Amino acid sequence: MRPTSLHQQLMRASMLTTFVAILLSAGALLAYELTIYRNAWVADLRTQAELIARSTAAALEVKDNKAARENLLTLKSQPRIQAAAVYGANGELIAVHTTDPSAVWARMAVDLPTWGPRFRGATLEMTQPIERDGTRLGTLYLKARHDVWSRLSDFAWIVLVVSALSLALAFYLFGRLRKRATAPLEKMTDIAQEVIESHNWALRAPETHYKDLGVLVNAFNRMLSECETRTRELEREMVTRHDIEQELRQADRHKDEFLATLAHELRNPLSPMTSAVALLRMPTASVATRDKALVVLDRQLKHIVRLINDLLDASRMATGKLSLERELLDVGELLSTVTEGVVSLADQHGLQLSLHLPRRTLCVEGDSVRLTQVFSNLLSNACRYTRRGGQVKVTLAEEGLWVRIHVSDTGIGVEPAMQERIFNLFEQADKTLARGSAGLGVGLTLSRQIIELHQGTLSMSSAGLDQGSCFTVSLPRLDCGVRDGQEAAATGATPVRPLRILVADDNVDLADNFSEILRAVGHDVETVYDGEAAVRAAQEHVPDIALLDIGMPGLNGYDVARRLRANLATCGVHLVAITGWGAAEDKDAAKQAGFDHHLLKPVASEDLERILRNTFEAFQASRPGDLI
Numbered sequence: 001m002r003p004t005s006l007h008q009q010l011m012r013a014s015m016l017t018t019f020v021a022i023l024l025s026a027g028a029l030l031a032y033e034l035t036i037y038r039n040a041w042v043a044d045l046r047t048q049a050e051l052i053a054r055s056t057a058a059a060l061e062v063k064d065n066k067a068a069r070e071n072l073l074t075l076k077s078q079p080r081i082q083a084a085a086v087y088g089a090n091g092e093l094i095a096v097h098t099t100d101p102s103a104v105w106a107r108m109a110v111d112l113p114t115w116g117p118r119f120r121g122a123t124l125e126m127t128q129p130i131e132r133d134g135t136r137l138g139t140l141y142l143k144a145r146h147d148v149w150s151r152l153s154d155f156a157w158i159v160l161v162v163s164a165l166s167l168a169l170a171f172y173l174f175g176r177l178r179k180r181a182t183a184p185l186e187k188m189t190d191i192a193q194e195v196i197e198s199h200n201w202a203l204r205a206p207e208t209h210y211k212d213l214g215v216l217v218n219a220f221n222r223m224l225s226e227c228e229t230r231t232r233e234l235e236r237e238m239v240t241r242h243d244i245e246q247e248l249r250q251a252d253r254h255k256d257e258f259l260a261t262l263a264h265e266l267r268n269p270l271s272p273m274t275s276a277v278a279l280l281r282m283p284t285a286s287v288a289t290r291d292k293a294l295v296v297l298d299r300q301l302k303h304i305v306r307l308i309n310d311l312l313d314a315s316r317m318a319t320g321k322l323s324l325e326r327e328l329l330d331v332g333e334l335l336s337t338v339t340e341g342v343v344s345l346a347d348q349h350g351l352q353l354s355l356h357l358p359r360r361t362l363c364v365e366g367d368s369v370r371l372t373q374v375f376s377n378l379l380s381n382a383c384r385y386t387r388r389g390g391q392v393k394v395t396l397a398e399e400g401l402w403v404r405i406h407v408s409d410t411g412i413g414v415e416p417a418m419q420e421r422i423f424n425l426f427e428q429a430d431k432t433l434a435r436g437s438a439g440l441g442v443g444l445t446l447s448r449q450i451i452e453l454h455q456g457t458l459s460m461s462s463a464g465l466d467q468g469s470c471f472t473v474s475l476p477r478l479d480c481g482v483r484d485g486q487e488a489a490a491t492g493a494t495p496v497r498p499l500r501i502l503v504a505d506d507n508v509d510l511a512d513n514f515s516e517i518l519r520a521v522g523h524d525v526e527t528v529y530d531g532e533a534a535v536r537a538a539q540e541h542v543p544d545i546a547l548l549d550i551g552m553p554g555l556n557g558y559d560v561a562r563r564l565r566a567n568l569a570t571c572g573v574h575l576v577a578i579t580g581w582g583a584a585e586d587k588d589a590a591k592q593a594g595f596d597h598h599l600l601k602p603v604a605s606e607d608l609e610r611i612l613r614n615t616f617e618a619f620q621a622s623r624p625g626d627l628i
Contacts, residue, residue: 014174015167022166026159033155034148041124041146042117048081049128053140056086056095057130060137065094072097082123083143089136098143108139122146184208188220195224269300276300305602311442312582323584324367324453328478331364331403332357332396338375339394345380350388353379356395362403363480370450374458377443378407378471385469386411403477408470414462422460423448451475498522499616500541504534504560505549505578514547523612531555535563538570545615550579550590558593565594574615578603 052071059067068086072095075081083098087108096104116126125143129136188205195203204221208214276293279285285293339355346353375394382392390410397404414422423444444458451458455476462469501523505511508529515527526541528534531552538546546564550557557577564570575597577590582600590598597611 011174015171018170018174019167022163026156026163029159030152030156034152037148037151038119041144041148045117045124045126045142045144046128048075048078049126049140049142052084052142053128053130056140057132057137060086060088060094060130061132069095069097071095080144080146081142082145083141085141086130087139087141089138094138103143104141108141112139114139119146119148122149184213184217188217192220269303272296273300301602324370324450326365326367328480329364329366329368329371330480331362331405331475334368334371335375335394335396335405338372338379341376342379342383345383346392349383349386351383351386352391353383354391354393356393358396358398360398361480362396362398363478364403364454364475365478366454366475367450371454374447374450374473375405375407377447378473381443382407382409382411382469382471385409398477401477403475405473405475406470407473408468410468413465413467413469414460415465416462423458498524499544499612500524501526502534502538502543502546502573503527504529504531504537504546504552504557506530506552507549511549531557531560534560538564538573539567542570543573545574545576545612547576547578548595550577550581550586557595558589561590561594574611576611 052075056068056071059065059071072084072086075084075097081097083100083103084096085093085098085104086095087105088094089110091108091110091112093104093106093108098104114127114129117124118126122145123143124146125141128140128142130138130140184205191203191205194200204224205217208217273296276296279289279293282289335355335357339353343353379392379394386392386409392407392409395404395406395408397406448458451473457474458471459474460469460471501518503511503515503518503525504527505514506529511527511529515525518525526537526543528537529552532555534546534548534552535555537543548557548560552560555563557579561575561577564573564575575595577595577598578601579586579590579598580601582598587598599607599611
């Protein structure tokens, strides 16, 4: 395509736009004039037809053909009427007025509907019914000559002359305007070309008195003045990019360190678990040795569960899904329970563990499970990072409207630079090989997040390395009042009699082991491995309680629960969901499907025992004697 200059393109565009606008305007005027003039002719002819039809109706009613012809003779004064004819009800020609006999029909069809007006070349014709009191007496035919096309031709010549003059004037005006408007743009083009060739950023385009173009010229000049500044900024950005690359490399190293730490922390419990399994398989192993192996398996399994739960909680924290189930809590009672759970770890490390509680009961509103997780993590860290012979002390105190819990130790301490960083995710103060099993670097981050969800704070202080450390938890204090269940008398646990239990899980090993454990304590257990089999088994032998896996193939646990609830025979079965999915939405989905309880794998024995006891008590109250 041949290149053209800007002023040439502007000229062509302006002239083409003007021509199109004039052409459209002229076309619109011609169309409007044609419509108006045609409508005037139609209205005039229709009026003539209506007048003659009314005057002729009386003549046709009395069959006075002469009077009908006389009515048509009145059209002689209108030379534009070329032909007029009156037809009777049976279609015969009664009266005619025309200079051309061939212009009318000798007879008109009786059932021919009236039509028109309509244009045919230079003529306009129509038919009009002649009626009296709704009775059709005949038909009037009119044909007239019009001058619409000659008038339109005259008007078109006028429009053409005016359009030509307008186009010539526009060409003159646009030509002058183009020269004045494109001159600054041409100068800017020359300066831009010179700047590209010489890199002389001091050049500037001259100002113009046109406001819009002046904005463009000023913007062009500002662009030139900023180029040097941008160049310096780019140099600084290169330095910043280098720093960001270093941070990305460090983050990548942290990722590799975390994966290595995760592998290390998972292998640590697996090694003693493997050894314990080997001891259990030895036929010559003593009862004491087998009991010790079982203790090792239980302790290491709990350690793996804690690692997995920490990772899941870290994910929930990152997505804002970490939630609390609040209740009124006795902080002293909670700390006593947590401390008792850490005694074995303290004894294992040769530490002196002490708990100091005030005489007054101090209460807070919180989630007992989450707060137990926080204090267990703080005490476990204190035990791991304190050398043998050291001390770990837990102190509960009241300070105004706050409850303060201090967990202090005489351990390795934390250097000042790390005292805030240790609360970052996956951050650890001790990364040496001698640190042993020190976790994933998730616990303190989760602990601070949980405490902040309780509207509290978690902080730490340390005088430095080998100077020990102290973690302080601050929670809003509440009046204890009468706590739920305090007034109830303590009673012994209700013994659980044998129950009919259905176990459904596609993990065959898990289902079989679970069933054997339940049979060992006296329950009647039926085991299936998919959802369809679970529904059939429940319908054939209605169980007291059904332990259902959620992720079974074909028919999942939710569908099984819905079918059992929809069946009259099985709608009263106590349903327990056993799954690896433990988010809040998973619990809601289980509840909506009809489950009574939601247990997270691996299932704690005390949780299962509590559910079995509750189920037995419920059946004992609702239908005594019905249990096997």
